[in-house]
Amino acid sequence: MPTSADTAAANAPLAADELARSAEVIAAVTAQFEAKVVGQERLRETLLVGLLTGGHVLLESVPGLAKTTAAATLAESVQASFSRIQCTPDLLPSDIVGTQVYDARDASFTTQLGPVHANIVLLDEINRSSAKTQSAMLEAMQERQTSIGGQVHRLPEPFLVLATQNPIEHEGTYRLPEAQMDRFMLKDVLDYPSPEQEAEVLHRMDRGVYAPGRAVAPAATLEDVRALRDAARRVYLDPAITRYIVGLAYVTRHAETYIEPRLARFIEFGASPRASIAFSAAARAAALLAGRDYVVPEDVKSLAHRVLRHRIILGFEAVAEQVPVETVVDAIVAAVQTP
Known part of the structure; x- marks a missing residue:
């Protein structure tokens, strides 16, 4: 123990x-x-x-x-x-x-x-x-x-x-x-x-x-x-970055309030809390790969497509209009203030 x-x-x-x-x-x-x-x-x-x-x-x-x-x-x-x-x-x-x-x-x-x-x-x-x-x-x-x-x-x-x-x-x-x-x-x-x-x-x-x-x-x-x-695991993650990560996941579930209505209506389901967990762990690893012992917002942003593209479920309208999920992810990232 x-x-x-x-x-x-x-x-x-x-x-x-x-x-x-x-x-x-x-x-x-x-x-x-x-x-x-x-x-x-x-x-x-x-x-x-x-x-x-x-x-x-x-x-x-x-x-x-x-x-x-x-x-x-x-x-x-x-x-x-x-x-x-x-x-x-x-x-x-x-x-x-x-x-x-x-x-x-x-x-x-x-x-x-x-x-x-x-x-x-x-x-x-x-x-x-x-x-x-x-x-x-x-x-x-x-x-x-x-x-x-x-x-x-x-x-x-x-x-x-x-x-x-x-x-x-x-x-x-x-x-x-x-x-x-x-x-x-x-x-x-x-x-x-x-x-x-x-x-x-x-x-x-x-x-x-x-x-x-x-x-x-x-x-x-x-x-x-x-x-x-x-x-x-021991790379420093500032509380402001944690709030930023949680904010990104939150906006995927309440997109109609934060992003363009045309894009928000394409989202059927937002990301689960596993997205926040993935962001946290992956951002720490990305920082270490960059030679740092602390996470910066750019670490999180660079991972946004890879963490969210398979967790945001788009409806048939997005498929019909050929709107890629990455476009929605970019709008979500732009809607959340960078610390």
């Missing part, structure tokens, strides 16, 4: 040497990530925020934008175990969490843990799996455990789920429930690389950077990741 001394140490401000060590580890991981992944700076930040907070990430893009490469590279750079699960309509919950196998030799059952028992799990095209299979991930994502044959199995720490979905294909897909969407701390939408970045990808292919079996050199350890998580 934690003592008062343990609690005080966990809440102590970051020392200068801790901040310097965190910056050193982050720079090393960033260098290894950029050695394999071209461009995608925001994706790198999103993945690192997820890693530093333990918050799961939903990635949306057309195929071929390095989502799998980025996830595998991140795992390699911190010496984490990595699993990739290709979601299909016939995927069963036991294919993810594991199952019990009967051994006829001694008439007993043995437990075979599924691929979700890894530090970093990539759920590729999560919207292709059925609702039953998606629900099996809720326990893993929220409780950090799985239940097999009545036995609870804890997931490794750190544990991070990176899920992807393809926005241009709808045949054979299932809509993610709002309850599951809310479990993702961030949702990032990736865009195509610039011509220069795409040319660099081809050059690296010629040099064999993406050859099978060629991994990046480890830049950190899981113990370093745990230390970074501890440091991120």
Whole structure:
């Protein structure tokens, strides 16, 4: 049981040497990530925020934008175990969490843990799996455990789920429930690389950077990741920033009072308190990635799309008028006074 001394140490401000060590580890991981992944700076930040907070990430893009490469590279750079699960309509919950196998030799059952028992799990095209299979991930994502044959199995720490979905294909897909969407701390939408970045990808292919079996050199350890998580939790969050975060979430639920009526009527449901929790944790991680031991309003603003785009539910009118959720998020951010 934690003592008062343990609690005080966990809440102590970051020392200068801790901040310097965190910056050193982050720079090393960033260098290894950029050695394999071209461009995608925001994706790198999103993945690192997820890693530093333990918050799961939903990635949306057309195929071929390095989502799998980025996830595998991140795992390699911190010496984490990595699993990739290709979601299909016939995927069963036991294919993810594991199952019990009967051994006829001694008439007993043995437990075979599924691929979700890894530090970093990539759920590729999560919207292709059925609702039953998606629900099996809720326990893993929220409780950090799985239940097999009545036995609870804890997931490794750190544990991070990176899920992807393809926005241009709808045949054979299932809509993610709002309850599951809310479990993702961030949702990032990736865009195509610039011509220069795409040319660099081809050059690296010629040099064999993406050859099978060629991994990046480890830049950190899981113990370093745990230390970074501890440091991120202790980044200072001023009460004024906390009120700013709560104000953003509040306006999503009472938009008609604060933003343009035309945009406000598109919102069916605002963000839950998980949005405020996500903002708080992610802003601390973003500050640490920037080399600071305190959060500034710009940290929160830079995360607004990623925290809110999957938590604000728009009605059919927004779809009919082709109003993206990011437009609504921008209006909400503009309506709340920056501290």
